[in-house]
Amino acid sequence: MFSFASFPTVPHAQKHKVAFASGAMAFLLGCTLFAGSAWAEIPYFADKVKSGVLPAMEQRLPEHPLKLDFAAEGKEIGKYGGDMVTIMGRSKDIRMAVVYGYTHLIGYDQNLELKPDILESLDVNEDGSVFTLRLRKGHKWSDGAPFTAEDFRFYWEDVVNNEELFPVGPPRFLLVDGEPPKFEVLDKYTVRYSWSQPNPFFLPELAATRPPFIYRPAHYLKQFHEKYQDPQKLAAMVKERGLRNWAVLETDMDRPYKLENIDLPTLQPWVIRTQEPSDRFIFERNPYFHRVDPDGNQLPYIDRMIFNISNAKLVPAKVGAGEVDIQSRILTLKDYTFLKQAEKDKSFHVRLWDVGYGNYATLYPNLTVSDPVWRRLLRDLRFRKALSLAINRTELNRVLFFGLATPRNNTILPKSPLFKKEYATENIGFDLNKANALLDDMGLTKRNDDGIRLMPDGRPLEIIVETAGENPEYDDILALIGDSWQKAGIKLYVKALQREVMRTRAYSGDTVMSLFTGIDNGLAVPSSVPSEFVPVNQDSLQWPKWGQYYQTGGEAGEKPDMPAAEELMKLYDQWRIGGPGQQKKAWEHILDINAENLFSIGLVGNVPHPVVVADGLMNVPEKGIHSWEPGGFFGIYHPDTFWWDR
Amino acid sequence: MLTYVARRLLVMIPTLFMISVLVFIVIQLPPGDFLTTYMNELKAQGEAVDPSKIAFLRAQYGLDDPLYIQYFHWAWGLLHGNLGFSFEYNLPVTEVVGDRLWLSMVLNFSTILFIYVVSFPIGIYSATRQYSWGDYGITLLGFLGLAMPNFLFALILLYYANVVFGTSIGGLMDPQFINAGWSWPKVISIIEHLWAPVLVIGTSGTAAMIRRLRANLLDELGRQYVVTARAKGLSPMKVLFKYPLRMSLNPFISDIGNILPQVVSGSVLVSVVMSLPTTGPMLLSALQSQDMYLAGSFLMFLALLTVVGMFVSDLLLAWLDPRIRLQGSISQ
8 A cells, every 4th residue: 555645634623622622703713713823814804704604724724724835836835815817818718827826636746746725635446446535524615515435436337327418428538448447435534446357547637737627516506406406406407508408507507617617516716706708807715725835825916817718819918018927828939029028118028938748849750651662662761861851950959949949859758757858859860961861862862853752652742741730840940841852852842721620630541740749748757647748649640540449449540560559559558567666667668669660750859938926926936847748837836825925 | 652662562472581590590500509618718718618508508598409409490580579688698588788778879970960060061062173283181080080990099089088077988978877767967077978989980980971972063063954943044052952952852762771780780890899888799798708698689670670760761752852763663
């Protein structure tokens, strides 16, 4: 057995509870007595507490709140109050509130280690097949109702396993070889999920930036559920909203990720208070949030988080005009010089953060392309190497990224514990002679009048690179690559498509090569799922058909038929079944094979991301990692600890 | 006259039916549906989508049904005043449109007013002083508005409004007033933000209006009855306003047919660039995300307004200019 130890907790909360747990008068007394100490009331709630609408802070917190380790995070104790304004491009993006809030059963800390967050602790057995989750006693939903094992039971029995709500059954991470877990409620605060085999997907999924919410506010949602609500009442509600049946109603009311139902209780630091549609969304502090600072003050410090919605094209200008408190979304490195200039007479500063994805732009030769001649060429390692060596990445970096990026392969980042230097640097030097020699060696020696090599069947070697057509920089990148490829006897054409069309073409094997962003999770740890390096996903543009084969259980696509790919699949199984002990080994092997085989041709990575922070907004790190997974952009830095010093 | 009105009204029914079919086809033309677009967007940000959930949603929203069933479902709803359900907002379309509708009206009525106020005097002036320096100079101004790319003009105005007056960039009010109740500062804030889009959209409309008024007026000014009136000693102003100007009002009135839909859809491009909370950008994003009932209902609404607007302008024209009415009855 090993267990995820919880953060230091606050035992004296209980003592206070015993001492003052006799009626409302004692409540008020408690507040006044402790005003000024670490238990001082949050000014935002002072009136409500005084009038008895809201219990005092100590009553709102769980018995053992999560005490954040400010020393380890390099933070200081803050003050309460203020708004934090940021801009989103569309009203759909209100889901970023959950991303920034970063409240998980178990989540990553800044060293990318998994730590309990909502959970008080979590026990995993030796081989990773039995998970015992312990909740915090006295933890409450944002409406004050207790958060208990019942909420987990409700999700498991009445939501995921309800045929009308989830016709195809529980999500994949809850199944091992198609087998659902045994779910048990051990007591009011403990639940257990157990499988007969290890389930390595369980924890990474719980900690994912978009967590799966395997708990739901049962006390609230039961009113929309067939099993608990009077059929006539339910039918009336369905009719009132003009929906098809109760299942749609339940689904609509229950969106814990895109917090759009202002009545849905949540465990997030801020709770939505604005009904859609709007151009300005206000999130108000959750009075029952479970984290405290080292002095025992309830977080968040900031009263309201505000999302203004604006056209994405106007965002840099608005940021430059000083209209936000914190902003990273929508901004790109292109805006850096403008923002830096605006910084002079506005009260904010631009910081450059690292990014979490492996590569800004990567070429994906489609190993499962339908054309047999192309397929043979692309599967030849010499060909992929030649393509990579004929790219001048230093030039790309200087021309397009002010030299601030790093030429590198499409692989994990140095900050990952699995990183080896050669993963990033092999085959990226600019060497036209070697590239030409490799191509000659393959027998591609005949050329046409323009100096373009001929393929074995006599067609000129013209590669059409397809892009999603969203990022104008991609065209510039390809123009530069086209120049140097020309010198290796290869002609490059760019075809900008719509994203959907591009994907469908790749899935069906029409695409020869595509340019897209590199891997998402450059900060992989041994417990992360290595799906981006193994053909298990049809979205991986280097082998869409193999991925399809795996995803559909062999119904569509093609079985991996390259030795390296077969090896990767074996290693994936090893990672899956091997338990925590084997995972690191499997990962290293997978990365080795990927580096040797150059399945995707990375161009530049580490393109820094501008982060604008208003002067006086404290506890925002100077240097951070701006990444969706893991970390949820600001989430991993705990925006609930940000505060205003002004 | 009555049969004329009745006929005009009856023709509207098949017209609207044809439009509804067309609208539905156009919306369904791009590959995929709302859910595929939604999935792709999530994937673009690295978020995983649960395929089973998508299958569920597709079935629940009836996206699995054949097209004609989806059409009848939608059309049936429209006939009953039910504009359908917006997938993107998870709300009935009527609720989604709400506030935006009347902000669009404020913007567009102001714009129309601006166009009339500017182009009327200029048109009269340049017609009465044809080929003078004043005529050239002042119509040149109008053409500048027409020639300048709207989005560019909008961006420049936004920038200077921010630098000079400290107006927040984009939108129709300062952010703190959004969703807030009505107050005097809110009205001020709206006025502060309103002039820029009105100017941008308005200037592009004035040139056309000036030219039309000028041309029509010039036609009339040379007519016999004007010469006669002058010869009888009426003052030039009185002559101008009493007869030729009235006759040249024709284009203003036939424009009413277009004004109604314009008031709702607004100038989409400018609204998008300036991030105005009007219905235009909403229509655009609904089309992009294939939120078909929202987009479809919008388009149908615009079509209805166009048809009604045309009807109103026809009635007005018939009232203003008897020749039109007479021709209508002669052909019967």
